[in-house]
Amino acid sequence: MTKSATLPRTAPFAPEDIAALDRVIGSASTVQRAWLAGFLAGIDAAKGEHAAPQAAPVAKTKLTILYATESGNSEALAGAAKRDAQKRGFAARTLDMADANIAALKDAGNLLVIAATWGEGEPPQRAAPFYRALMSNSAPKLDGLNFAVLSLGDSSYAQFCEIGKQIDARLEALGAARVAERVDCDLDYEAPAGSFIADILGKLTPPDDAGSVIHVDFHRTAGEAVSKSAPFTAEIAEHHPLTSSRSESETFHIEFDLTGSGLAYEPGDTLGIAPQNDPVLVESLLRAAGLDGDPESAAALTSERDITTLTAKLVQDYAGLTGDAKLAALADDDAARRDFLAGRQPIDLLEAFPHKLTGAQLKGLFRPLPPRYYSIASSQKSVGEAAHLAIAKVAYESAGRARLGVVSGMIAERRATGATVDVFVKPNPHFRLPADPHAPIVMIGAGTGIAPYRAFLQDREATGAAGKSWLIFGHRRFLHDFLYQLEIQDWLKSGVLDRIDLAFSRDQPEKRYVQHVLWDQRDALKARLAEGAVLYLCGDAKAMARDVDATLTRILGGDDAERGQAELDALISAGRYKKDVY
Template sequence: MTRIAALPHSAPFAPEDIAVLDKVIGRASSTQRAWLAGFLAGIDAAKGDAAAPAAPPAAKTKLTILFATESGNSEALANAAKKDAQKRGFAPRVLDMADIAPAALAEAENLLVIASTWGEGEAPQRAAPFMRALLAEDAPALEGVTFAVLALGDSSYAQFCETGKQIDARLEALGARRIAPRLDCDLDYEAPAANFIDSLFTSLAPQADAGSVIHVDFHRAEGVEISKANPFEAEVAALHPITSSRSESETLHLELDLTGSGLSYEPGDTLGIAPTNAPSLADAILGATGLAGDAAAREALIRERDITTLTPKLIADYAALTGEAKLAALAADEAARTAFIAGRQPLDLFEAFPHRIDAGQLAGLLRKLPPRYYSIASSQKLVGDAAHLAIAKVAYESAGRARLGVASGMVAERLREGDTLPIHIKANPHFRLPEDSSAPIVMIGAGTGIAPYRAFLQEREATGASGRTWLIFGHRRFTHDFLYQLEIQDWLKSGVLNEIDLAFSRDQPEKRYVQHVLWERRAALQAQLAEGATLYLCGDAKAMARDVDATLAHILGGDDAAKGQAALDALIAAGRYKKDVY
């Protein structure tokens, strides 16, 4: 029999009575506890000691929590905020922008919007139809609604938190009343977001009535949960290239051992790696800021601070710290600042405007080093306590200096089998296989965008799914860049994969991409959609994803762009067009 949680020390009994009651109640079954509760109530009723009927509870303050998410951060914050609001006596509901129209907000009394920005100031793809309707001229009036906006973004992009900014301004323009200034959060959003939500709920709390409910948490954690803040050290079980030595884009297959972690994941989920920076880059920054030889500062730069992302805020903060007039002018001139940032990193700033600063000042200028997330390329039904990743090494030259991706450079150049990596799992519930395993799927991807599809195919192999599968895959060259080629060919032979179309861009004079395949196979694609197929897209967000969207809209709407976009929006709303782009 499972023992329930102990009575809290705050229970209205003497300590020795609490011990006795806990001994009895803790071992009682649910039936026994229900009988005891009824028995005691019956005794009170028979003695005439029953409490007078309580006055009807006051109506709870309504709270609508609306989120727009791409990678799941806003959704997780919204669900956590709902739990907090319930404990404070609110009547909260959580809404996904993908599931509603702006007119639904007219019924909201208090509105908390938690919105992420994707890429260059874009709304998350599932929230795009809502945003278009909100910004349209015929958007509904929202007088009587009070609101606050929590915006998530990445300050390395010029349009930082743009979606949240647009929503904040538009809600006010539609007549809603702002009850707290908008908060714009960078990648390290957890603490400021929690403080913002706590402050907002505290300001609204006098209107809420928690009644006489005592909230007791009956769940005791048996251990600390694996998370971004508490990663699991996973051993590297395998690490090897899956491109040829002549490939222009080296890609590695990484296998991590999850034994003992208790971690589980679903195909479509992502895995976060807590990376370390290149020691040589840390040393160069220490030299440029007059801190060479400071071992503690070096360790902080390698493990804790983001030393590869140059942002407008960093330039402005450095200008304020140093009092450098030229730096201040650069920070104030948007065009000049944008041109300087392009292709550069903090080291370039510190070398161009050298000043001696102390370790604390340097740490204060730099953001925390965020995890890097990768689509998981395996199904646990086949690989067990393991997770596989496909990682493309990012290596390029800019502003006269060779550059490496933080995590991909670490994996490619400094990681070895037997080493450990701090990791955690991040669920991606909006990039899942259909619940109906007989439903057809069309998987579109390029480069390491093959990763989640490998997981999908492993899952369908393990479960014996009967749904038709079609893979449209692109990369540079067939000979050097056909990732997981042998496995894919085996799936074709066994029938796990029914059809494949390939687009290797450099194998012919005119480049050929996955969107070209889509257009060539448009009749087959429309037939699959008519049979209920779900479309998936994974890979580069800046070029490929936009081109694929445009091609799909053309296929669905012909020359009528509005019709095509509406059809694409309908697929998104129905959960039949899912993206995992980066």
């Protein structure tokens, strides 16, 4: 049955006329309505009257925001930039490099790249296949594409923002047109990144819309109560060692009470901790700068500034500030500066080249103190309003001085049960359990890399997930370093965990690591992959992650390294190889 056509109540007729027209039009056939429309148009034409022409829709300026992320910072910036761009009238979209096709970028029109650098000048894992394709000789020309690059990195690494630099140069080499000079951001990236994005959008905004300026908050989303800028003060409910007193890697289990915080997290997410610097180190810096007993400077160095990271920039800034000729010579000599930086911290610099400073000068030498992030070792389905962490105390000696990790030292030596710590949740959506509870998982980790897997297993136990779970865990010694041993054995007995393989490196003359387990069990691993298993890797990025990747490539490709890399890239692209490495 055809629905009757009626005029809207807002039509430019009196109510009684609308009712009359409804009686005629509502019962008219399609042919009758078409005849009536033509008849009325003919009358207007004969009188020389025409309806005002409608403005043609204006095509929106296209903008693709391409991001490469490891910890989620680039992805968050991309999302905020998209919202800003859409308010300015752009046809904007975000695109993860993991899902990007280089050839399709040619028609993107405008490209904003937000790229993080991971470790020693490496792309984030999910972005690695795209990065290799972009750098290859087979990459297509990108003439007609406008681009700008925002780099995120950590200036304590020699290859600071290297991935952003390489992408910036490569896009230009492929014929794309740079619309603004690249900006490289350190750990305190929010303000410079926000300014850069606003500037780029201003440059690309069509002239008719150039007068509209829209503020976007890059720091928090609507309804967010607890965040990096407004953390929750959580009490430590449990604080006990996970390792024996004879362990060479002292590790603690910490439980934070989140009651009343409203914080929610998923297995695989991380907990951010706002650090407090070691007061002994703070006092040493104040003495070296001639500021003993300055409470304002002490407060700033304790909770606001990064006083343990010595960078080339800090050396150069200190040389410029003091006018010290010997220090200036060190700052200008690349080789000598690299040698001095190795294993040293700012206190070593200030003691080697002592000068009296003002509080403002001392504070200005240091970058903001960034939070530290730890994989959450619990599932809220199991622990409720709490979050558990496994924290290994970082303690070592270098350049003749004992050193402590900022947060691990704080937790191990200056916090106990009942103390408080400022925390917030940072989601890690690319390191989550499969949506299908029947999907098998293979969890590879060493040391505190076991933390997210404890969360995974708690979650699978709480939900009754039926998928197979295989844990491959490594540490130094079975007797002293088998983290969460009793819980793991219980999960193995109950069937939550169907298989475990261990690698304790120092329990035999020849060191054995998780990659050796992978190679020995390569047939079983390939069988799990054939069943649709998702692989996870958590732990040290510098050694373990590289060795595991190399072993997986060998397992998947045999003697054909190129084929092995392609197979591994395919797993990454399919979301079946996920990393949380540090």
